[in-house]
Amino acid sequence: MSDRITYSLNHLVTAMNAYADQVLAERWGLTFSQFTFLAVLEDGQPLDITRMAECLGVSKAAVSKRVPGLQAKGYVQTVADPANARRVLLTLTDEGLRLAHEAGGLLDAELTQLFEGRADLDLDRTHADVLLMLEAVLSKGNRS
Amino acid sequence: MSDRITYSLNHLVTAMNAYADQVLAERWGLTFSQFTFLAVLEDGQPLDITRMAECLGVSKAAVSKRVPGLQAKGYVQTVADPANARRVLLTLTDEGLRLAHEAGGLLDAELTQLFEGRADLDLDRTHADVLLMLEAVLSKGNRS
DNA sequence: CTCAGGATGTCAACTGGTTGACAGCCTGAG
DNA sequence: CTCAGGCTGTCAACCAGTTGACATCCTGAG
Numbered sequence: 001m002s003d004r005i006t007y008s009l010n011h012l013v014t015a016m017n018a019y020a021d022q023v024l025a026e027r028w029g030l031t032f033s034q035f036t037f038l039a040v041l042e043d044g045q046p047l048d049i050t051r052m053a054e055c056l057g058v059s060k061a062a063v064s065k066r067v068p069g070l071q072a073k074g075y076v077q078t079v080a081d082p083a084n085a086r087r088v089l090l091t092l093t094d095e096g097l098r099l100a101h102e103a104g105g106l107l108d109a110e111l112t113q114l115f116e117g118r119a120d121l122d123l124d125r126t127h128a129d130v131l132l133m134l135e136a137v138l139s140k141g142n143r144s
Numbered sequence: 145m146s147d148r149i150t151y152s153l154n155h156l157v158t159a160m161n162a163y164a165d166q167v168l169a170e171r172w173g174l175t176f177s178q179f180t181f182l183a184v185l186e187d188g189q190p191l192d193i194t195r196m197a198e199c200l201g202v203s204k205a206a207v208s209k210r211v212p213g214l215q216a217k218g219y220v221q222t223v224a225d226p227a228n229a230r231r232v233l234l235t236l237t238d239e240g241l242r243l244a245h246e247a248g249g250l251l252d253a254e255l256t257q258l259f260e261g262r263a264d265l266d267l268d269r270t271h272a273d274v275l276l277m278l279e280a281v282l283s284k285g286n287r288s
Numbered sequence: 289c290t291c292a293g294g295a296t297g298t299c300a301a302c303t304g305g306t307t308g309a310c311a312g313c314c315t316g317a318g
Numbered sequence: 319c320t321c322a323g324g325c326t327g328t329c330a331a332c333c334a335g336t337t338g339a340c341a342t343c344c345t346g347a348g
Contacts, residue, residue, distance in 0.1 A: 005271045006160055012274050013153045015281045062335055064298060086296045086343045114284050121276050127149045129270040130156050137159045140258050206305055230313045230326045
Protein backbone atom coordinates (compact mmCIF):
# COMPACT_ATOMS: atom_id res chain seq x y z
CA MET A 1 0.00 0.00 0.00
CA SER A 2 1.36 3.34 -1.00
CA ASP A 3 1.86 5.72 1.89
CA ARG A 4 0.75 9.01 0.51
CA ILE A 5 -0.14 11.40 3.27
CA THR A 6 -3.55 11.70 1.67
CA TYR A 7 -4.28 8.09 2.50
CA SER A 8 -2.93 8.37 6.01
CA LEU A 9 -5.16 11.35 6.64
CA ASN A 10 -8.19 9.60 5.24
CA HIS A 11 -7.49 6.58 7.41
CA LEU A 12 -7.02 8.72 10.47
CA VAL A 13 -10.28 10.60 10.18
CA THR A 14 -12.13 7.42 9.31
CA ALA A 15 -10.74 5.77 12.43
CA MET A 16 -11.41 8.77 14.65
CA ASN A 17 -14.95 9.17 13.39
CA ALA A 18 -15.60 5.48 13.83
CA TYR A 19 -14.27 5.68 17.35
CA ALA A 20 -16.44 8.66 18.20
CA ASP A 21 -19.37 6.91 16.60
CA GLN A 22 -18.86 3.91 18.81
CA VAL A 23 -18.56 5.96 22.01
CA LEU A 24 -21.68 7.96 21.19
CA ALA A 25 -23.67 4.92 20.12
CA GLU A 26 -23.05 2.83 23.20
CA ARG A 27 -23.71 5.68 25.57
CA TRP A 28 -26.47 7.68 23.94
CA GLY A 29 -27.61 5.81 20.86
CA LEU A 30 -26.34 8.76 18.87
CA THR A 31 -24.63 8.89 15.51
CA PHE A 32 -21.53 10.97 15.07
CA SER A 33 -23.24 13.06 12.44
CA GLN A 34 -26.21 13.54 14.73
CA PHE A 35 -23.88 14.71 17.45
CA THR A 36 -22.18 17.05 15.01
CA PHE A 37 -25.54 18.52 14.17
CA LEU A 38 -26.23 19.24 17.83
CA ALA A 39 -22.72 20.50 18.49
CA VAL A 40 -22.83 22.95 15.61
CA LEU A 41 -26.17 24.18 16.80
CA GLU A 42 -24.86 24.49 20.34
CA ASP A 43 -22.45 27.22 19.43
CA GLY A 44 -24.42 28.99 16.76
CA GLN A 45 -27.96 28.90 17.99
CA PRO A 46 -30.26 29.78 16.33
CA LEU A 47 -29.32 28.78 12.78
CA ASP A 48 -31.48 28.63 9.69
CA ILE A 49 -31.39 25.70 7.31
CA THR A 50 -29.05 27.37 4.87
CA ARG A 51 -26.41 28.33 7.38
CA MET A 52 -26.70 24.97 9.10
CA ALA A 53 -25.98 23.33 5.75
CA GLU A 54 -22.89 25.50 5.32
CA CYS A 55 -21.64 24.70 8.81
CA LEU A 56 -22.12 20.98 8.28
CA GLY A 57 -20.63 21.09 4.80
CA VAL A 58 -23.76 19.53 3.37
CA SER A 59 -26.62 20.57 1.10
CA LYS A 60 -29.69 22.40 2.30
CA ALA A 61 -31.85 19.50 1.22
CA ALA A 62 -29.87 17.14 3.43
CA VAL A 63 -30.43 19.35 6.46
CA SER A 64 -34.07 19.76 5.61
CA LYS A 65 -34.52 16.01 5.57
CA ARG A 66 -32.74 15.41 8.86
CA VAL A 67 -34.70 17.91 10.93
CA PRO A 68 -37.89 15.88 11.43
CA GLY A 69 -35.93 12.99 12.90
CA LEU A 70 -34.04 15.13 15.38
CA GLN A 71 -37.25 16.89 16.23
CA ALA A 72 -38.94 13.59 16.92
CA LYS A 73 -36.11 12.60 19.24
CA GLY A 74 -36.69 15.80 21.13
CA TYR A 75 -33.28 17.35 20.57
CA VAL A 76 -34.14 20.11 18.15
CA GLN A 77 -36.92 22.64 17.75
CA THR A 78 -37.94 24.72 14.78
CA VAL A 79 -39.17 28.24 15.30
CA ALA A 80 -40.52 30.69 12.78
CA ASP A 81 -38.52 33.77 11.96
CA PRO A 82 -40.90 36.70 12.42
CA ALA A 83 -38.95 38.64 9.81
CA ASN A 84 -39.17 36.00 7.10
CA ALA A 85 -41.96 33.51 6.73
CA ARG A 86 -39.90 31.18 4.59
CA ARG A 87 -37.00 30.90 6.97
CA VAL A 88 -36.87 28.04 9.45
CA LEU A 89 -34.80 28.65 12.55
CA LEU A 90 -33.31 25.69 14.39
CA THR A 91 -32.66 25.66 18.11
CA LEU A 92 -31.76 23.02 20.65
CA THR A 93 -34.26 21.84 23.21
CA ASP A 94 -33.06 21.72 26.81
CA GLU A 95 -32.53 18.01 26.32
CA GLY A 96 -30.58 18.64 23.13
CA LEU A 97 -28.41 21.24 24.78
CA ARG A 98 -27.66 18.99 27.73
CA LEU A 99 -26.81 16.14 25.38
CA ALA A 100 -24.57 18.23 23.16
CA HIS A 101 -22.71 19.54 26.17
CA GLU A 102 -22.32 16.19 27.87
CA ALA A 103 -21.37 14.27 24.76
CA GLY A 104 -18.96 16.97 23.70
CA GLY A 105 -17.27 16.78 27.06
CA LEU A 106 -16.96 13.04 26.93
CA LEU A 107 -15.56 13.11 23.42
CA ASP A 108 -12.98 15.69 24.40
CA ALA A 109 -11.99 13.63 27.39
CA GLU A 110 -11.73 10.49 25.30
CA LEU A 111 -9.60 12.33 22.80
CA THR A 112 -7.08 13.66 25.26
CA GLN A 113 -6.97 10.32 27.03
CA LEU A 114 -6.38 8.66 23.69
CA PHE A 115 -3.15 10.52 23.18
CA GLU A 116 -1.87 11.14 26.67
CA GLY A 117 1.28 9.36 27.68
CA ARG A 118 2.45 9.63 24.10
CA ALA A 119 5.51 11.77 24.53
CA ASP A 120 6.17 11.49 20.82
CA LEU A 121 2.90 13.21 20.01
CA ASP A 122 2.38 16.93 20.27
CA LEU A 123 -1.27 17.39 19.53
CA ASP A 124 -1.18 21.16 19.45
CA ARG A 125 1.70 21.21 17.03
CA THR A 126 -0.02 18.69 14.80
CA HIS A 127 -3.22 20.65 14.97
CA ALA A 128 -1.36 23.75 13.88
CA ASP A 129 0.16 21.84 10.97
CA VAL A 130 -3.24 20.57 9.95
CA LEU A 131 -4.62 24.08 9.94
CA LEU A 132 -1.71 25.29 7.83
CA MET A 133 -2.27 22.52 5.33
CA LEU A 134 -5.96 23.28 5.24
CA GLU A 135 -5.24 26.88 4.52
CA ALA A 136 -2.83 25.96 1.72
CA VAL A 137 -5.31 23.61 0.07
CA LEU A 138 -8.18 26.07 0.27
CA SER A 139 -6.19 28.95 -1.14
CA LYS A 140 -4.97 26.81 -4.00
CA GLY A 141 -8.37 25.35 -4.75
CA ASN A 142 -10.00 28.74 -4.89
CA ARG A 143 -7.64 30.57 -7.13
CA SER A 144 -7.61 28.06 -9.98
CA MET B 145 -17.05 27.22 15.50
CA SER B 146 -15.24 25.03 17.97
CA ASP B 147 -11.74 24.14 16.92
CA ARG B 148 -11.42 20.54 17.92
CA ILE B 149 -8.67 18.86 16.02
CA THR B 150 -11.27 16.36 14.87
CA TYR B 151 -13.02 19.06 12.90
CA SER B 152 -9.82 20.44 11.46
CA LEU B 153 -8.88 16.99 10.26
CA ASN B 154 -12.27 16.40 8.73
CA HIS B 155 -12.08 19.74 6.95
CA LEU B 156 -8.61 19.04 5.70
CA VAL B 157 -9.40 15.69 4.15
CA THR B 158 -12.63 17.02 2.71
CA ALA B 159 -10.73 19.87 1.09
CA MET B 160 -7.91 17.66 -0.16
CA ASN B 161 -10.27 15.10 -1.59
CA ALA B 162 -12.30 17.80 -3.27
CA TYR B 163 -9.15 19.25 -4.74
CA ALA B 164 -8.01 15.87 -6.05
CA ASP B 165 -11.49 15.28 -7.37
CA GLN B 166 -11.36 18.51 -9.31
CA VAL B 167 -7.94 17.84 -10.79
CA LEU B 168 -8.92 14.34 -11.85
CA ALA B 169 -12.28 15.41 -13.23
CA GLU B 170 -11.03 18.19 -15.44
CA ARG B 171 -8.19 16.15 -16.83
CA TRP B 172 -9.57 12.61 -17.08
CA GLY B 173 -13.23 12.74 -16.16
CA LEU B 174 -12.34 10.57 -13.24
CA THR B 175 -13.70 10.56 -9.71
CA PHE B 176 -11.34 10.47 -6.77
CA SER B 177 -12.86 7.21 -5.62
CA GLN B 178 -12.48 5.77 -9.10
CA PHE B 179 -8.86 6.80 -9.08
CA THR B 180 -8.40 5.23 -5.66
CA PHE B 181 -9.84 2.01 -7.01
CA LEU B 182 -7.28 1.97 -9.81
CA ALA B 183 -4.43 3.04 -7.55
CA VAL B 184 -5.12 0.29 -5.05
CA LEU B 185 -5.28 -2.21 -7.84
CA GLU B 186 -2.06 -0.87 -9.28
CA ASP B 187 0.00 -1.98 -6.35
CA GLY B 188 -1.84 -5.13 -5.40
CA GLN B 189 -2.78 -6.66 -8.69
CA PRO B 190 -4.57 -9.05 -8.90
CA LEU B 191 -7.07 -8.62 -6.07
CA ASP B 192 -10.31 -10.46 -5.47
CA ILE B 193 -13.49 -8.62 -4.53
CA THR B 194 -13.11 -9.30 -0.83
CA ARG B 195 -9.59 -8.02 -0.52
CA MET B 196 -10.37 -5.05 -2.72
CA ALA B 197 -13.18 -4.18 -0.35
CA GLU B 198 -10.79 -4.34 2.60
CA CYS B 199 -8.24 -2.15 0.86
CA LEU B 200 -10.85 0.44 -0.03
CA GLY B 201 -12.45 0.29 3.40
CA VAL B 202 -15.78 -0.51 1.85
CA SER B 203 -18.18 -3.45 1.70
CA LYS B 204 -17.88 -6.30 -0.76
CA ALA B 205 -21.24 -5.40 -2.23
CA ALA B 206 -20.04 -1.89 -2.97
CA VAL B 207 -17.04 -3.22 -4.87
CA SER B 208 -19.18 -5.73 -6.68
CA LYS B 209 -21.46 -2.96 -7.88
CA ARG B 210 -18.67 -0.72 -9.08
CA VAL B 211 -16.85 -3.28 -11.21
CA PRO B 212 -19.18 -3.26 -14.24
CA GLY B 213 -18.77 0.48 -14.63
CA LEU B 214 -14.99 0.41 -14.50
CA GLN B 215 -15.02 -2.53 -16.84
CA ALA B 216 -17.19 -0.64 -19.29
CA LYS B 217 -14.75 2.27 -19.20
CA GLY B 218 -12.00 -0.17 -20.09
CA TYR B 219 -9.88 0.33 -17.00
CA VAL B 220 -10.45 -2.95 -15.22
CA GLN B 221 -10.69 -6.59 -16.21
CA THR B 222 -12.08 -9.56 -14.34
CA VAL B 223 -10.40 -12.91 -14.67
CA ALA B 224 -11.44 -16.25 -13.24
CA ASP B 225 -9.35 -17.84 -10.53
CA PRO B 226 -8.58 -21.36 -11.73
CA ALA B 227 -8.36 -22.49 -8.10
CA ASN B 228 -11.78 -21.20 -7.10
CA ALA B 229 -14.71 -20.82 -9.42
CA ARG B 230 -16.48 -18.35 -7.14
CA ARG B 231 -13.62 -15.95 -6.82
CA VAL B 232 -13.41 -12.96 -9.15
CA LEU B 233 -9.95 -11.55 -9.70
CA LEU B 234 -9.57 -7.92 -10.68
CA THR B 235 -6.73 -6.61 -12.80
CA LEU B 236 -6.00 -3.36 -14.59
CA THR B 237 -6.13 -3.14 -18.34
CA ASP B 238 -3.16 -1.50 -20.04
CA GLU B 239 -5.25 1.63 -20.25
CA GLY B 240 -6.12 1.40 -16.58
CA LEU B 241 -2.53 0.91 -15.59
CA ARG B 242 -1.38 3.85 -17.66
CA LEU B 243 -4.11 6.01 -16.18
CA ALA B 244 -3.40 5.00 -12.60
CA HIS B 245 0.27 5.72 -13.08
CA GLU B 246 -0.20 9.02 -14.82
CA ALA B 247 -2.91 10.32 -12.51
CA GLY B 248 -0.97 9.20 -9.45
CA GLY B 249 2.04 11.10 -10.69
CA LEU B 250 0.06 14.25 -11.33
CA LEU B 251 -1.59 14.11 -7.93
CA ASP B 252 1.75 13.66 -6.21
CA ALA B 253 3.14 16.59 -8.13
CA GLU B 254 0.13 18.74 -7.28
CA LEU B 255 0.47 17.81 -3.66
CA THR B 256 4.11 18.72 -3.32
CA GLN B 257 3.55 21.89 -5.29
CA LEU B 258 0.67 22.72 -3.01
CA PHE B 259 2.93 22.84 0.02
CA GLU B 260 6.26 23.90 -1.38
CA GLY B 261 7.53 27.29 -0.38
CA ARG B 262 5.82 26.85 2.94
CA ALA B 263 8.79 26.89 5.24
CA ASP B 264 6.44 26.56 8.18
CA LEU B 265 5.22 23.20 6.96
CA ASP B 266 7.17 19.99 7.36
CA LEU B 267 5.09 17.46 5.50
CA ASP B 268 7.14 14.47 6.55
CA ARG B 269 6.92 15.39 10.19
CA THR B 270 3.19 15.93 9.94
CA HIS B 271 2.80 12.66 8.13
CA ALA B 272 4.66 10.91 10.92
CA ASP B 273 2.40 12.56 13.48
CA VAL B 274 -0.66 11.48 11.58
CA LEU B 275 0.58 7.90 11.51
CA LEU B 276 1.22 7.99 15.24
CA MET B 277 -2.27 9.30 15.89
CA LEU B 278 -3.73 6.66 13.63
CA GLU B 279 -1.90 3.98 15.54
CA ALA B 280 -3.13 5.34 18.86
CA VAL B 281 -6.73 5.45 17.73
CA LEU B 282 -6.66 2.00 16.25
CA SER B 283 -5.08 0.38 19.29
CA LYS B 284 -7.59 2.07 21.57
CA GLY B 285 -10.53 1.20 19.41
CA ASN B 286 -9.61 -2.44 19.24
CA ARG B 287 -8.97 -3.19 22.85
CA SER B 288 -12.24 -1.85 24.26
C1' DC C 289 -46.95 50.61 -5.77
C1' DT C 290 -44.96 46.93 -8.25
C1' DC C 291 -42.60 43.51 -9.94
C1' DA C 292 -37.95 41.25 -11.23
C1' DG C 293 -34.77 38.93 -9.08
C1' DG C 294 -32.51 36.95 -5.10
C1' DA C 295 -33.17 34.00 -0.78
C1' DT C 296 -35.13 30.15 1.23
C1' DG C 297 -36.80 25.54 2.09
C1' DT C 298 -38.77 21.35 0.02
C1' DC C 299 -39.54 17.82 -3.33
C1' DA C 300 -38.40 14.08 -6.77
C1' DA C 301 -35.04 11.48 -8.87
C1' DC C 302 -30.69 9.78 -8.59
C1' DT C 303 -26.15 7.99 -6.57
C1' DG C 304 -23.18 5.26 -3.99
C1' DG C 305 -22.78 3.40 0.14
C1' DT C 306 -24.70 -0.40 3.96
C1' DT C 307 -26.75 -4.69 5.82
C1' DG C 308 -28.72 -9.22 5.75
C1' DA C 309 -30.01 -13.08 3.08
C1' DC C 310 -28.63 -16.16 -0.09
C1' DA C 311 -26.59 -19.55 -3.57
C1' DG C 312 -22.42 -21.62 -5.19
C1' DC C 313 -17.89 -23.31 -4.37
C1' DC C 314 -14.18 -25.33 -1.44
C1' DT C 315 -12.17 -27.87 2.50
C1' DG C 316 -11.21 -30.93 6.20
C1' DA C 317 -12.77 -33.91 10.07
C1' DG C 318 -14.52 -38.14 10.35
C1' DC D 319 -16.20 -40.37 0.24
C1' DT D 320 -19.00 -36.89 2.18
C1' DC D 321 -21.09 -33.29 4.00
C1' DA D 322 -21.08 -29.28 7.58
C1' DG D 323 -19.36 -25.18 7.73
C1' DG D 324 -16.62 -21.40 6.05
C1' DC D 325 -15.58 -18.31 1.98
C1' DT D 326 -17.07 -15.74 -1.93
C1' DG D 327 -19.81 -12.76 -4.68
C1' DT D 328 -24.44 -10.98 -5.68
C1' DC D 329 -29.02 -9.36 -4.79
C1' DA D 330 -32.82 -6.65 -2.63
C1' DA D 331 -33.99 -3.28 0.44
C1' DC D 332 -32.69 0.46 2.70
C1' DC D 333 -30.21 4.97 4.01
C1' DA D 334 -28.16 9.48 3.68
C1' DG D 335 -26.25 12.24 0.72
C1' DT D 336 -26.59 15.21 -4.11
C1' DT D 337 -28.62 17.99 -7.88
C1' DG D 338 -32.05 20.52 -10.27
C1' DA D 339 -36.64 22.22 -10.31
C1' DC D 340 -39.83 24.55 -7.92
C1' DA D 341 -43.10 27.51 -5.00
C1' DT D 342 -42.94 30.96 -1.77
C1' DC D 343 -41.32 34.95 0.42
C1' DC D 344 -38.66 39.28 0.68
C1' DT D 345 -36.39 43.38 -1.23
C1' DG D 346 -35.13 47.32 -3.84
C1' DA D 347 -34.99 49.95 -8.25
C1' DG D 348 -37.99 52.49 -10.75
